[in-house]
Amino acid sequence: MSAPILTVENLSVSFPAAGARAAVVDGVSLAVSPGEVLALVGESGCGKSMTALAILRLIAKPGRIEATSRIAFEDRDVLALKVTQMRALRGAGIAMIFQEPMASLNPVQTVGDQVIEALRLHERVGRSAARDRAARIFERVHIPDPRGRLDAYPHQLSGGLKQRVMIAMMLVVRPRLLIADEPTTALDVTVQAQILALLRELQDELDMSILLITHDFGVVNELADRVAVMYAGRIAEEGTRAEVLGAPRHPYTQGLLRSIPSLAHRGSDLEEIAGTVPSIGTWPAGCRFATRCPKVFAPCEAEVPQTVRLSQSHRTACHDVAREFVS
Amino acid sequence: MSWIGNAIVAVLVVGGVFVYLRVRRNRLWRESMAALVRRRRLALVILGAYVLVGLLDTVSWVGGDGVQGVAASEARSVVDRIFKPSIFREKSYSAPFASVEFVGGAALTFPGRHVLGTDLLGDDVLYKTLKGVKVALLIGGLTCLVLIPLALLFGVSAGYFGGRIDDVVFFVMSTLASIPNLLLLIALIMALGKGTLQVCFALGITGWVGLSRLTRAEALKLRELEYVQAARALGVSHPTIVMRHILPNLAHLVIITFALLFTGLVLSETILAYLGIGLDGSWGRMIDQARNELSRDPVIWWNIVAASAALFILVLCVNLIADALRDILDPRTLRERA
Amino acid sequence: MLAYIVRRLAFGFATVLGVLFVLFVLFFAVADPDDMAIRAIGERASPETYAAWKRNHGYDKPLILNPKHGWTSHRRYTETLLVEHYARMLSFRFGRSDSDDTPIWRRIREGAGPSLSLTLPLFVLGLVIGVALSLAVAFFRDTYIDRSVLVVCMLGMSVASLIYIIGGQYLIGKLLRWFPISGFDPDPAVIGRFLAIPILIGVLAEFGGTVRLYRTVFLEEVNRDYVRTARAKGCGEIRVMIRHVLRNALLPIITNVVLAIPFLFIGSILFESFFGIPGLGALTVEAIGGNDFSTLRTIVYIGALLYILGQILTDICYSLADPRVRLGAGASG
Numbered sequence: 001m002s003a004p005i006l007t008v009e010n011l012s013v014s015f016p017a018a019g020a021r022a023a024v025v026d027g028v029s030l031a032v033s034p035g036e037v038l039a040l041v042g043e044s045g046c047g048k049s050m051t052a053l054a055i056l057r058l059i060a061k062p063g064r065i066e067a068t069s070r071i072a073f074e075d076r077d078v079l080a081l082k083v084t085q086m087r088a089l090r091g092a093g094i095a096m097i098f099q100e101p102m103a104s105l106n107p108v109q110t111v112g113d114q115v116i117e118a119l120r121l122h123e124r125v126g127r128s129a130a131r132d133r134a135a136r137i138f139e140r141v142h143i144p145d146p147r148g149r150l151d152a153y154p155h156q157l158s159g160g161l162k163q164r165v166m167i168a169m170m171l172v173v174r175p176r177l178l179i180a181d182e183p184t185t186a187l188d189v190t191v192q193a194q195i196l197a198l199l200r201e202l203q204d205e206l207d208m209s210i211l212l213i214t215h216d217f218g219v220v221n222e223l224a225d226r227v228a229v230m231y232a233g234r235i236a237e238e239g240t241r242a243e244v245l246g247a248p249r250h251p252y253t254q255g256l257l258r259s260i261p262s263l264a265h266r267g268s269d270l271e272e273i274a275g276t277v278p279s280i281g282t283w284p285a286g287c288r289f290a291t292r293c294p295k296v297f298a299p300c301e302a303e304v305p306q307t308v309r310l311s312q313s314h315r316t317a318c319h320d321v322a323r324e325f326v327s
Numbered sequence: 328m329s330w331i332g333n334a335i336v337a338v339l340v341v342g343g344v345f346v347y348l349r350v351r352r353n354r355l356w357r358e359s360m361a362a363l364v365r366r367r368r369l370a371l372v373i374l375g376a377y378v379l380v381g382l383l384d385t386v387s388w389v390g391g392d393g394v395q396g397v398a399a400s401e402a403r404s405v406v407d408r409i410f411k412p413s414i415f416r417e418k419s420y421s422a423p424f425a426s427v428e429f430v431g432g433a434a435l436t437f438p439g440r441h442v443l444g445t446d447l448l449g450d451d452v453l454y455k456t457l458k459g460v461k462v463a464l465l466i467g468g469l470t471c472l473v474l475i476p477l478a479l480l481f482g483v484s485a486g487y488f489g490g491r492i493d494d495v496v497f498f499v500m501s502t503l504a505s506i507p508n509l510l511l512l513i514a515l516i517m518a519l520g521k522g523t524l525q526v527c528f529a530l531g532i533t534g535w536v537g538l539s540r541l542t543r544a545e546a547l548k549l550r551e552l553e554y555v556q557a558a559r560a561l562g563v564s565h566p567t568i569v570m571r572h573i574l575p576n577l578a579h580l581v582i583i584t585f586a587l588l589f590t591g592l593v594l595s596e597t598i599l600a601y602l603g604i605g606l607d608g609s610w611g612r613m614i615d616q617a618r619n620e621l622s623r624d625p626v627i628w629w630n631i632v633a634a635s636a637a638l639f640i641l642v643l644c645v646n647l648i649a650d651a652l653r654d655i656l657d658p659r660t661l662r663e664r665a
Numbered sequence: 666m667l668a669y670i671v672r673r674l675a676f677g678f679a680t681v682l683g684v685l686f687v688l689f690v691l692f693f694a695v696a697d698p699d700d701m702a703i704r705a706i707g708e709r710a711s712p713e714t715y716a717a718w719k720r721n722h723g724y725d726k727p728l729i730l731n732p733k734h735g736w737t738s739h740r741r742y743t744e745t746l747l748v749e750h751y752a753r754m755l756s757f758r759f760g761r762s763d764s765d766d767t768p769i770w771r772r773i774r775e776g777a778g779p780s781l782s783l784t785l786p787l788f789v790l791g792l793v794i795g796v797a798l799s800l801a802v803a804f805f806r807d808t809y810i811d812r813s814v815l816v817v818c819m820l821g822m823s824v825a826s827l828i829y830i831i832g833g834q835y836l837i838g839k840l841l842r843w844f845p846i847s848g849f850d851p852d853p854a855v856i857g858r859f860l861a862i863p864i865l866i867g868v869l870a871e872f873g874g875t876v877r878l879y880r881t882v883f884l885e886e887v888n889r890d891y892v893r894t895a896r897a898k899g900c901g902e903i904r905v906m907i908r909h910v911l912r913n914a915l916l917p918i919i920t921n922v923v924l925a926i927p928f929l930f931i932g933s934i935l936f937e938s939f940f941g942i943p944g945l946g947a948l949t950v951e952a953i954g955g956n957d958f959s960t961l962r963t964i965v966y967i968g969a970l971l972y973i974l975g976q977i978l979t980d981i982c983y984s985l986a987d988p989r990v991r992l993g994a995g996a997s998g
Contacts, residue, residue: 058896061807091899098897103890108912108988117908118898153988169898501676502683505976506969507927509934513953514965518691590823597825598935602953614827621835635828643823650819 004031005209006055006073006094006177012066013050013059017281023066024280025050026233032177037203037210039224039241041217041256045277047233048213052179055211056096057086073177092122095170099182101162105154111165112150115172122173137168141198160191167198174206181213196222217260221245226313229253232277232288239314250316251295287319295320332385332402340382359655366651370644377460377641380406384461410454417441417449423629444629446617455613456633462609463641465523466530466596467589474531474588475581478538483573485539486546487565497543503536512595516604523606530595534588541584542577549573579656586649590642597638610634666984666991673980677973682751684969689750692962698724701958705763722763722959723749759963764955769963772948779849780932780944783860787867788929791875792922794868799879803887804906814876821873830939833866847941863940867933882917886910916987923979927971931964 013025025047032038040048053059055071057078071078073094081089090096098104106114115134119125125133131150138146141164154162163183170178180199184192200223203210212223220227220241227244229237229252237250248254255273275292284290290300297320299305305317308325350356364371387404417436420429426438435441443452485496503511515529549555549572558568600611617630701724702715719725726746734744742748753760759769802814837843844861886892887910895909930945937946945964952960984990 056897058893087899087901089899090897096897098890098894100890104894106891106895106909106913108916108986109909117895117900121899155989166894169894498679498683501680502687505680505684505973506687506965507931507972510931510949510965510968513949514688514691514961517953517956517958517961518695594825597827601827601935601938602950604953611825611827614825614831618831621831631831635825635832638825639823639828642825643820646819646823 002034003075005034006032006211007071008051008055009070009072011051011054011069011071013047013054013063013069014066015063015280020281021064022281024063024233025054028230028233028235030228030235030238032209032211034176034209035203035207036225037212037223039212039214039220039227040230041214041220041227042230043215043277046230048230049181051230052096052181052211052213055179056090056094057081058096088122091118091170091175092173093175094177094179095173095175096179096181097163097166097170097183100186101159101166102154102186104166105162107154110151110153111157111169112152115150115165115169118169119172133172134168137172138165141165141168141171141202142194143168158191159187160194163187163191163195164198167195167202171202171206171208175208177209177211178203179211179213182215183212184219185214185216192219193222199223217245217257229256232283234288235317236289237314237316237318239310243311243314249310249314249321250318251293251320252289253316255294287317293320332387332404336382336385362655363648363651366655367648370647373640374644374648377644378464380457380460381464384458406454406457410451410457412450412454415440415451415454417445419445419447419449420627421445421449423452429627443633446630452629452633455608456610456637458608459610459613459634459637460641462606463593463596463638466527466606466609467593467645470527470531470534470592471585471588474535475538475585478535479542479574479577479581481535482539482542483546483569483577486543487550487569487573489547489550493543496539500536500539500543503532504540508533509595509598512599513602513604516599521604526596526599526604526606530592533595534592538581538584538588541580545577545580546573549576579652582656583649583653586645586652590645590649593638593642610638614638669984670977670981673977677977680973681755681970684973685751685754685966688754688962688966689747692958693746693750694728696958701763701956721761723753723760754963754966760959762952762957763959764952764957769960772960773945773963773967776932776943776945776948777930778944779851779942780937780946781929782851782856783863783867783936783942783944784929784932786860787864787871788925790864791868791871795872795875795879796918798876799883800906800911802876802880803883803910804902806884806887814880818873818877818880821869822877823873824870826870826935829866829870830935833862833869834939837862837865847939849940849942859940859942863936863942867936878921879914879918882914883910886914889913916983919982919986920979923982924972924975926978927968927975930971931968 008031009029011025011028012023014021014023016022028047028051030038030040040051042048050059050063054065054069055073055078057065059065065079069079073089076089078086078089105111109117112131112134115137116127116130119130119133134150135147138149143149143161143164149157149161154165157165167183183199184195187195196219199210202208210223212219214220224241226240227238228235229244229248229250231252237244237248237253244253245257248257252273255271258271259273261270273292274294278284278288278291284301285304286302287293287300287305290296293300295318299319303319305319305322307315307317308322309315310321310325350360383405384407385404387402387407389402415437418428418433421427421435421441421444422429423442423444424439425441425444426435427433428435429444441451441453443456446452446455481496481500485493485500506514512529512533515532516526519525519529552572555568555572558572596605596609597611597614599605600609600615603615605611605615611634613634614631617627617634620627620630698719699715701722702718706714706718716725723746726744726749729742729745729747752758757770759773761768762772798814802811805811834847844858847859849859850856887906892905892909895905900909932942932944932946932949934946934949936942937944938950941947948960949964951957952964
């Protein structure tokens with residue numbers, strides 16, 4: 001296995017809450033290899049978007065990336081980069097697409113101009129050459145009438161088209177890593193499938209890695225090579241798609257997968273995970289899932305669970321699994 | 328007519344206590360009030376002091392302090408009784424804490440006792456400044472208390488019921504709103520007269536227009552909300568919906584607008600005073616009468632500084648409180664806290 | 666687009682009619698023509714003089730219904746103050762002043778120039794400084810710069826404009842003696858000297874409110890998603906501020922700016938009378954002092970007219986500037 005293109009070690013992002021600082025991302029570690037798709041899964045509010053923003057150093061005040069964090073992209077220390085170097089990295093080395101394409105595109109600029117801006121920020125291209133490149137990437141993402149659409153404004157396009165524009169804008173400079181934050185959540189189901197297919201196409205062609213943030217296991221199934229499950233700011237379980245979806249070991253992952261309605265269990269009640277996600281700052285001292293875990297026992301509320309290596313690629317952080325493993 | 332003033336004070340105090348008790352029961356309001364007190368303690372204390380002075384100046388009765396002559400049959404307020412303006416006076420100007428008259432140097436009747444000096448007629452400036460508090464609170468507070476229910480009535484009816492009512496109210500609002508505020512104010516006062524009631528009424532109309540527009544726009548938005556439509560589908564009557572769903576959601580807007588209107592009205596009065604159509608005893612009147620004193624040599628500054636400072640501090644406190652309220656009552660942060 | 670403009674103009678015209686009605690109620694129904702005649706020509710004139718004055722100034726007809734004519738004649742309704750008022754105002758025949766008989770239109774024409782010479786530079790300067798400062802404050806948000814500017818704005822907003830003028834005149838005119846305290850000379854060579862203090866004080870007085878308003882607008886835009894996208898693309902902060910935030914924030918700012926244009930003509934009542942500038946504001950003060958209803962009526966009417974026009978212009982400018990409004994919300998694809 002070649003060296004990972006992105007390494008995140010012990011990432012913590014904190015926000016002020018009730019006087020102190022609460023870690024909404026707490027000691028997250030993950031790695032993405034070249035050409036692979038890593039899905040980061042979890043409920044809303046678990047910190048997965050924050051993780052993504054931290055990688056690009058887009059965390060706005062009063063949020064703060066703690067000094068104990070380490071992020072490395074292609075062997076460069078991202079957190080130590082100067083502002084100008086970071087700017088050069090954003091868009092060209094690592095690109096990011098967002099969830100709400102309508103809000104994420106500048107409403108008073110044509111989509112063509114926005115793509116051209118992305119291009120000219122990183123490459124020296126003349127204006128008409130840039131327009132050509134923009135038209136070509138529009139074609140590449142299957143936008144009908146690409147040249148004509150260059151002069152359209154975002155509000156004139158449908159949700160699916162807007163998302164294609166976003167993808168075009170971010171991929172025009174051929175980044176090595178794409179972070180996709182819930183790229184299909186705001187779209188209709190049929191359009192979702194199209195966008196996912198497009199991402200897969202582009203990933204193959206550009207040999208790009210993708211960090212895919214989602215809460216939808218259907219999307220995970222479509223695209224992911226490896227999966228990391230996040231809960232309340234910490235990684236609960238990580239492994240290949242087959243391992244996590246087929247043989248989950250963490251009670252949270254198990255609960256999540258059980259709660260997906262399926263035709264196989266027609267007629268039976270919908271399963272759910274008891275309780276709700278605790279609000280920021282009200283987590284228990286030990287395992288943050290302890291308040292809702294069906295397998296909770298003595299050490300869970302007090303001690304933070306250590307990571308257990310279940311196999312080469314599969315790991316989880318759970319006291320129950322640890323005690324099974326040992327014995 | 329001292330009993331009217333006393334009655335108003337009684338109603339205000341009782342009303343205030345009542346509102347406070349009702350509001351305390353609601354967690355959101357309780358937390359909002361606590362947040363406000365935390366952030367703007369000084370401003371609230373100062374504002375409270377102003378209100379106290381205003382109340383002391385309104386509670387008044389006849390007799391009991393040995394004043395003779397013409398003034399004996401007039402009601403005198405607590406402030407009047409403390410300062411005894413008919414006795415505690417000089418012949419003309421004197422500087423703060425001075426022991427001699429400003430012009431001529433003759434000895435004063437009360438040397439060193441006039442904290443802010445005396446004006447042209449010899450009245451104690453501190454006394455006049457304190458008398459101005461009631462006028463300012465009247466202009467800002469009383470006017471608002473009258474126009475806010477009216478603005479709510481018209482704005483919500485127009486926004487919520489729509490149709491013909493909306494057409495009529497909107498047209499009236501647009502027409503009045505199309506006349507620049509100051510000009511409308513002047514036109515109203517010229518036509519109606521320069522008495523206290525008329526000036527307050529004119530000020531009220533100019534404020535009413537702005538607030539009506541806001542409440543109408545909000546009511547229009549709120550009417551389309553899903554839970555309102557759900558309430559309608561369940562058969563809840565219009566008045567109940569308005570009371571229970573529309574009005575509470577306007578509360579934050581009304582409070583903030585009240586504070587802004589207050590300062591706007593009080594500041595407008597200074598312009599009216601300059602034009603000769605202000606209220607008796609207001610700081611605007613004091614400033615207008617004193618504006619030429621700065622060009623004298625040596626300069627007489629205490630009159631205008633006292634009135635300006637009193638006005639500035641009041642307006643600043645209300646502005647600060649309004650600003651903090653805007654943050655605290657922001658619907659987004661309210662939702663997060665809930 | 667054309668249909669929209671036509672509709673706006675029609676509604677604007679209806680509003681003008683409404684305004685004229687309000688003015689009629691205020692200045693005719695409430696005022697007493699006999700009192701006005703006495704005020705204008707004194708108490709000891711003959712009844713014929715009073716009647717002649719009233720006739721000349723258009724106060725000799727009944728308010729709404731003229732009983733001199735029969736039910737069938739249209740003149741029962743048209744020979745009234747109401748109809749005459751509308752006819753005159755709509756055709757811009759303003760007549761003569763109630764207090765000194767000068768033609769109102771001429772006074773207005775003469776006053777517009779001086780008013781503009783003050784309000785226009787004041788407006789432009791205030792706008793440029795306001796936008797530049799608010800942009801800088803939004804750039805430095807959450808720092809001590811932002812907080813200090815906020816404090817200054819808060820303090821500035823709490824001072825009455827009267828105090829700014831009196832204080833300013835005293836400090837700059839009397840103490841520092843940089844410029845003359847008041848007066849006006851339209852000669853372009855010296856006009857600057859007389860306008861310097863009022864413009865300086867005017868900018869200072871407006872500063873607090875303007876910066877605060879624009880700061881809010883900019884801060885709202887800075888926190889939007891598309892700004893995050895721009896940064897994710899690799900845009901630097903300055904570029905983000907100017908090409909993205911400013912462009913979008915311009916929309917609400919345009920509303921403010923265009924709405925203010927009518928007021929440039931009306932002039933500032935306070936400034937003109939304090940600084941001796943013979944503009945429309947000073948005319949208004951004169952009219953108030955002299956109980957000159959006809960001049961006052963006219964000024965308020967023109968003010969409202971310009972304001973209504975300003976609102977229509979604002980709507981049109983906004984639709985042109987915002988592609989969402991201009992090109993309609995048609996989603997395709």
